[in-house]
Amino acid sequence: MNITHELATRIVESQPTATARERARAGLLDFIAVTLPVLRGETADSGLAALQSVCFARDSQTRALLLGYAGHALDFDDFHPDFRGHPGTVILPALLAFAGEHPCTPDAFLDACVTGVETAGRLGLAAGQRHYQQGFHNTATLGTLAAAAAMARLSGASVIQTEILLGIAATQASGLRAQFGSAVKPLHAGLAAQAAVFATKLALAGFDGQRQGVIDGFLAACCAGSDPDRLVAQWGAPWRIEVPGLEFKPYATCSGTHSAADAARQLRERWLASHASSHPLAEAVVRIEVAFPPGGDIAAAIRQPANGIEARFSLEYVIASCLLYDGVALEDVAEGPVNPEIAALAARVERCPDPSAPPDEHDPSARFHEVRLFFADGQSSGSRVTRQQSLSKPVDLVKKLQSCLAGASVAERQHIxxxxxxxxxDALSGLIKLLDERLRPLH
Structure with a gap:
């Protein structure tokens, strides 16, 4: 099988359903909710300012770069379990930037988004779990190809142009998990979106490239044990944006911390049911243990965060924050020092991988976190929450936008x-204009 040809054909011929388009609309709202606070300066982010000082938003490639960075800067954007990454923050910046230069219908935009997420999910299945475990950041690597697929669909590229386009994207795909906890992680998303726009423009301009073997070569080189056939088998049946679907974050932290956060919140609620306030809880706890499947903390690997950005990837910090404050405030995982009260309680958290559970790499969807508090009086209290239990609680995206854009008026939020x-x-052009106003070059 010529996997590049088969994939290109499916991308070009994709016909998403109305339900799939609705899920794409939800994904767009989530992306805007977490991107605008960074673009508007409501959440401090020196990385964007640095980027804008050297990358002027005068073309779609640079706008895609800046939008991708801003969309992932808070680590509050969508997640896809098959992809094991964040598809929205690479796909949507590329599409929005390109549509600003090449107007399209809303349906064409949404279909391209659905096609991109379909490709993202299937890339994750084809790559397997080893790609992430080897140290690659899927949002950056596989995301470059997913965004390129979306761009091919939106731009009306032919099958041949799409084959070349995918190959150009694949040869640019890169990004390492070693950068987690720094501004380079969201830069990965921007670079992936930029590369997708660049690959599309080159292919449409007639630039030559290999039409086959590049996707296969990428998977073979970067994904031990990959299965390329999973890229195209049962395409769109169902659409990956529907099943397993996009996951929207309730916390601005690594998704690998969320069931631990929910377990900690349950323990806090249990404590408050029999005590006057949460403060004695911190005083009474002498030790906290968190159990999970072996390898289940691969993304949330930072134990003692040096700043708020690193804290997003710390099980200890997230658990302590939820015990103290019933959640994770944006200001406590933003640039600058960590919250000292949270850090003090986080120091009492011990990681205790459960050897009786199957390794996380076998089935990340089966992940769980069990948080147990040990008190000075010898008593203990525990709560176990699975990833699926956490996901069963829907996220109200309108409320999420409201909380992220606290500085906006009610009318302004309703307009967005x-x-x-x-x-x-007019809605699509208005949205692009709203974003472009925040991406104007500084010089």
């Missing part, structure tokens, strides 16, 4: 929500 619905041509 209406734009993200993409019910009219």
């Amino acid at each position: 929500v209406a734009l993200c619905e993409l019910r009219t041509q």
Whole structure:
């Protein structure tokens, strides 16, 4: 099988359903909710300022770079379990930047988004779990190809152009997990979106490239034990944006911490049911243990965060924050020093991988976290929450936007929500204009 040809054909011929388009609308609202606070300066982020000082938003490639960075800067953006990464923050910046230069219908935009997520999910299945475990950041590597697929669909590229386009994208795909906890992690998303736009423009301009063997070569080189056939088998049946679907984050932290956060919140609620306030809880706890499948903390690997950005990837910090404050505030995982009260309690957390559980790499969807508190009086209290239990609680995206854009008026937030619905041509152009106003070059 010529896997590049088969994939290109499916991308070009994709016909997403109305339900799939609705999921894409939800993904767009989530992306805007977490991107605008960074672009508007409501959440401090020196990385964007540095980027804008050297990358002027005068073309779609640079706008894709800046939007991708801003969308992933808070680590609050969507997640896809098959992809094991964040598809929205690479796909949508590329599409929005390109659509600003090449106007399209809202349906064409949404279909491209669905196609990109389909490719993202299938790339994750084809690559397998080893790609991430080897140290690659899927959002950066596989995300470059997913965004390129979305771009091929939106731009109307032919099958041959799409084959070349995918190959150009694959040869640019890169990104390492070693950069987690720094501004380079969201830069990965921006670079992936930029590379997708660049690959599309080159292919449409007639630039030559290998039409086969590049996707296979990428998987063979970077994904031990990959299965390329999973890229195209049962394409769109169902659409990956529907099943297993996009996951929207309730916390601005690594998704690998979320069931631990929920377990900690349950313990806090249990404590408050029999005590006057949460403060004695911190005083009474002498030790905290968190259990999970072996390897289940591969993404949340930072034990003693030096700053708020690193804290997003710390099981200890997230558990302590939820015990103290019933959640994770954006300001406690933003640039700058960690919250000292959270850090003090986090120092009492011990990681205790459960050897009786199957390794996380076998089935990340079966992940769980069991948090147990040990008190000075010898008593203990524990709570176990699975990843699926955490996901069963839907995230209200309108409320998420409201919490992220606290500085915006009610009318302004309502206007943004209406734009993200993409019910009219004016809505898409209005949304692009809203973003572009925040991406104007500084010089």
